[in-house]
Amino acid sequence: MSFPFLFIGAGNAHYFEWAELHILFGREPSDEEKAAIEDRVPPPLEPSWKGRLLRVSSDEYVHMLIAEHYPADEGDFDEGTGLFCTASSQVRRFNEDIDAWLTTAHRHCPVLAAHRAEDGEAGGTELSHWHTWSVQRLPLLLPALEPVAAACAADPDSENSGEAYLLRGVLRAAVQAEVELPASLHRWAPAK
Incomplete structure (x- = not known):
């Protein structure tokens, strides 16, 4: 599927x-x-x-x-x-x-x-x-999230932005699925 x-x-x-x-x-x-x-x-x-x-x-x-x-x-x-x-x-x-x-x-x-x-x-x-199919493909998405994370990091008002919300949500799913994250995304990932 x-x-x-x-x-x-x-x-x-x-x-x-x-x-x-x-x-x-x-x-x-x-x-x-x-x-x-x-x-x-x-x-x-x-x-x-x-x-x-x-x-x-x-x-x-x-x-x-x-x-x-x-x-x-x-x-x-x-x-x-x-x-x-x-x-x-x-x-x-x-x-x-x-x-x-x-x-x-x-x-x-x-x-x-x-x-x-x-x-x-x-x-x-x-x-x-x-959802299951998407989680399995998260490693393919992570490189595309790095510029989003960089833009959020450069903007002090971005902590509660839609971009940060999307980052945290997707990375939460990645952490739960034990997907290895690039260092540039660690700031946005929840603890295990």
């Missing part, structure tokens, strides 16, 4: 307060490519660009927003917890929409990697074959 690009965190994700993904393109998309990519961003995600990095995220209360855009299967409602939660079928449709959108975005401008962190408060992610 093969996939068009690496997607760390691919699978049936569960969300607590909001949803968020970071996508690193092989180059900065043109204005026309950005418009085409933004046109298909699944609701309730909103795009924010910085060079070749795209961050898409929702506001808080992602469950209410998902429920507005995705129908539930008849009889598919989760047990009440006192908080509003979408049906599992609605979240599944949202995740499927994200996968389809990422694949379409890749056709407009090559994606190097996408990252979606697991939300432990919501129960994490049922990781898919796409």
